[in-house]
Amino acid sequence: MPVKEHSASETSDDKMLVDAARRGDRAAFGRLYDRYARLVHGVLLAKVPIDEVDDLVQDVFMTALRRLSSLRETGSFGAWLVAIARNRANDYHRHSLPEDQLTDEASDQDGTGVSARADHRGQAGVVLDAIRSLSEAYRETLILRLVEGLTGPEIAARTGMTHGSVRVNLHRGMQQLRAKLSSYPDRPQQETR
Numbered sequence: 001m002p003v004k005e006h007s008a009s010e011t012s013d014d015k016m017l018v019d020a021a022r023r024g025d026r027a028a029f030g031r032l033y034d035r036y037a038r039l040v041h042g043v044l045l046a047k048v049p050i051d052e053v054d055d056l057v058q059d060v061f062m063t064a065l066r067r068l069s070s071l072r073e074t075g076s077f078g079a080w081l082v083a084i085a086r087n088r089a090n091d092y093h094r095h096s097l098p099e100d101q102l103t104d105e106a107s108d109q110d111g112t113g114v115s116a117r118a119d120h121r122g123q124a125g126v127v128l129d130a131i132r133s134l135s136e137a138y139r140e141t142l143i144l145r146l147v148e149g150l151t152g153p154e155i156a157a158r159t160g161m162t163h164g165s166v167r168v169n170l171h172r173g174m175q176q177l178r179a180k181l182s183s184y185p186d187r188p189q190q191e192t193r
Helices: 002-022 026-045 050-070 074-096 099-107 116-132 136-147 152-159 163-183
Strands: none
Touching (some): 002 026, 002 074, 002 152, 026 050, 026 074, 026 136, 050 074, 116 163, 136 152
């Protein structure tokens, strides 16, 4: 199966790059950054305010660089990096947001779970807010697919999820996203060709 070959090849590349980066090869770490930046961006975008994502992506990679020696399975770099990104997003919420701001954000939600703030950002903002209102499993997988452009097999290989879990999350997430967008009063209209 081509997907398994690609995944095995990518895992082998990751092992070589991680080993080289551990020996101080910054170019190797740069290649890991290039390979995984979209993944980390998507994980963070699913959890933190959009204007914080780019800085947090850098934080995640700096943390990974400092902790690279603690990675036990060098072929699991992607899943390890995703865990760092999720933890960084949790830390962001724990340390950066006052409690009253959390309540204000919750009060911005309308019955569909789509924020009224999306109106000033256009259709993309409406869709992103709708995705971000879904449960975490669907939110993260949909953002990785729809925003970051990763394929289902890429998401599975890089996050450590099974192909079946990714398919289920994408399918159910898309169903919920369609339902939310169809109930939104000024929902984005599909283009006709």
